[in-house]
Amino acid sequence: MVRVAVVGAGGIAAEHLKHLHDNEQVKLAAVCDIVQASSERAAERYGAVPYTDFDAMLDHESIDALFLCVPPFAHGDMEEKAAARGIHLFVEKPLGLDLETVRRKARAIREAGIIAGTGYCLRYLDTAAKAREYLQGKTIAMVRAHRFGSFVTVPWWKDRTKSGGQLIEQTTHNVDLLRYLAGEITHVSADMALNVMKEIDGIDIPDVYSVNFRFASGAVGHLDTSFVDQPDSRSGLEIIGRGFRVVLDGTSLTIMEKNWTMTYKSRVNFYKEQDDAFIEAVAALDPAGILAPYEEGMKTLEVTLAAHRSSETASFVKLGTE
Ligand SMILES: NC(=O)c1ccc[n+]([C@@H]2O[C@H](COP(=O)([O-])OP(=O)(O)OC[C@H]3O[C@@H](n4cnc5c(N)ncnc54)[C@H](O)[C@@H]3O)[C@@H](O)[C@H]2O)c1
Numbered sequence: 284m285v286r287v288a289v290v291g292a293g294g295i296a297a298e299h300l301k302h303l304h305d306n307e308q309v310k311l312a313a314v315c316d317i318v319q320a321s322s323e324r325a326a327e328r329y330g331a332v333p334y335t336d337f338d339a340m341l342d343h344e345s346i347d348a349l350f351l352c353v354p355p356f357a358h359g360d361m362e363e364k365a366a367a368r369g370i371h372l373f374v375e376k377p378l379g380l381d382l383e384t385v386r387r388k389a390r391a392i393r394e395a396g397i398i399a400g401t402g403y404c405l406r407y408l409d410t411a412a413k414a415r416e417y418l419q420g421k422t423i424a425m426v427r428a429h430r431f432g433s434f435v436t437v438p439w440w441k442d443r444t445k446s447g448g449q450l451i452e453q454t455t456h457n458v459d460l461l462r463y464l465a466g467e468i469t470h471v472s473a474d475m476a477l478n479v480m481k482e483i484d485g486i487d488i489p490d491v492y493s494v495n496f497r498f499a500s501g502a503v504g505h506l507d508t509s510f511v512d513q514p515d516s517r518s519g520l521e522i523i524g525r526g527f528r529v530v531l532d533g534t535s536l537t538i539m540e541k542n543w544t545m546t547y548k549s550r551v552n553f554y555k556e557q558d559d560a561f562i563e564a565v566a567a568l569d570p571a572g573i574l575a576p577y578e579e580g581m582k583t584l585e586v587t588l589a590a591h592r593s594s595e596t597a598s599f600v601k602l603g604t605e
Contacts, residue, residue, distance in 0.1 A: 284310045285565050288346045290337060290361060291353035292316040292325040294437065295375055295402070299350050302558040304329050308566050313344045337361055346370050348398075348565045354437070355380050355452060356445040362388040366395035371565045373558075375402040377455050378580045380447045382588055382605055385581050392577055400561045400573040401580035403459045407556035410536035410549045414464055414522070414529050417538055421524050426465050426496070426504035428520035430454045434480060434510050441486040448488035450475070451587045454508040457518060459575070459583040460531070461496070461504065465522055467582075468504075470497035472599045473590035479511050494590045 285308050289296050292314050303309045315334040316322035326333035334340035341364060348371040351361055355377050365372055372392065378401060379385040392399045405411060435453065439445035446452040462468060475489035490511050496504040522529040528539045534549035560572040570576060589600040 284308060285562050286310050286312040286345060286347045287350060287562075288313040288315065288331075288340060288344060288348075289325070289350045289352060290315045290340075291351065291357070291375075292318075292321040293352065293354075296325065296350070296352040298554050299352065299373075299558055300325060300329055302552075302555045303350070303562070305555075306559060306562050308562050312346055313340050315340045338364070341365070341368060341370075348373065348562070351375060354439045354445060355447055356439065358384075358388075363391045366391040366397055369395060369397060371398040372577070373400045373402070373561050374577065374580065376459070376580055377447060377451050377584050377587070378577070379584065380444075380451065382581075382585055385584060389577055389581055398561075398564050398568070398570045398573070399577035400557075400564065400570075401575045401577055402557070403456065403463075403575035403580060403583065404553045404557045405456050405460045406463050406574040407551070407553040407560065408531075408534055408549050409551045410531060410534055410547050411460065411463065413547055414531060414536055414538070417527075417529060418464060418522065421527065423465050423498070423500060423502040423522055424524050425502055426461055426498075426520060426522050428457045428461055428504070428506040430457045430506075430508045430518040431513050432510050432516045432518070433512050434483065441483055441488060443487045446488065447587070448475075448591075449490070449508055449510055450492050450494070450590055451584070454492070454506070455583055455587050457506060457508070457520065458586050459579070461506070461520060462579075462583060462586070463574075464520070464529075465498055465500070465502060465504065467499040468496045468586050468602060469499050470599055470601050471495070471586055471589040471593055473593045475591070475594045489594075492590070496586075 311331045314326040322333040473494040475492040480490040519532040530537045536547045593600045
């Protein structure tokens with residue numbers, strides 16, 4: 284059995300707890316949240332021990348793997364503390380808000396030799412796997428991506444110092460999927476603004492973003508994202524090459540060539556696939572099935588941080604220069 288603890292008993296933790304509970308290889312040992320009622324509610328539901336203090340939990344419980352589900356600003360040194368005890372880590376995206384801090388955590392993880400996965404769950408879509416397989420060996424000309432949604436009401440989201448803003452916190456999924464399907468991004472330029480949602484009390488994050496990418500392959504790309512309460516939410520991407528087009532619209536995939544079109548509907552729950560893959564990796568001490576290892580999450584963070592830097596400095600940012 285893999286003994287698991289969950290830290291941060293909010294929205295995404297509820298999703299993980301469900302799948303962890305259903306996994307026969309898992310014993311849910313403990314749940315920690317600084318809000319006592321939250322840790323107790325989740326712990327009681329799943330027969331785990333509640334904690335409000337992370338260090339006390341590590342001292343009292345024997346844990347194999349930790350699911351870190353706290354908001355982006357609240358990671359502190361939990362990764363380093365877990366790594367020092369040889370506890371494997373599943374870390375929700377984004378991995379943090381500052382690249383140097385996340386690099387330090389990555390070093391601690393590497394040196395401890397623990398398994399570390401991240402919450403870039405779209406990589407676990409069956410349709411993403413089909414798209415990746417189709418794109419193998421093909422030359423990508425350009426990519427387009429978008430994510431249009433609504434304001435997220437958790438209290439920390441509107442605060443740039445706590446969430447990083449929509450691109451870093453939420454649309455990071457779409458940037459990560461672009462990297463997964465179209466390869467490494469080398470340059471970023473971006474424009475962003477708080478344009479129409481200004482009446483929200485205390486908001487200081489942009490509500491519209493326009494981002495350009497250059498890929499190592501020579502492909503160029505573009506992503507738009509906003510949360511200005513359009514009538515419908517949309518998320519997707521399009522990858523174009525000579526004679527083909529790959530479109531992921533939500534979770535559905537369409538591949539087009541001149542004389543044929545194929546459409547696939549996803550059949551999986553990507554959260555379940557992701558959590559099962561992580562638990563299997565820990566049980567077998569083999570990270571091969573983890574599609575979004577910590578280092579990948581770090582590269583995706585670097586892209587979104589570079590977009591902010593580009594917007595602030597009105598420049599074209601080369602990655603790897605910070
Ligand atoms: N992969 C996904 O699809 C997905 C979806 C939603 C959220 N997320 C990510 O998950 C993280 C959490 O988001 P959420 O929506 O669950 O937020 P949330 O606000 O619903 O829950 C966060 C919880 O963490 C607790 N917390 C804060 N600081 C803590 C600390 N130091 N120790 C212990 N508990 C602490 C809070 O009390 C709260 O209960 C964010 O990084 C977010 O980006 C990922």
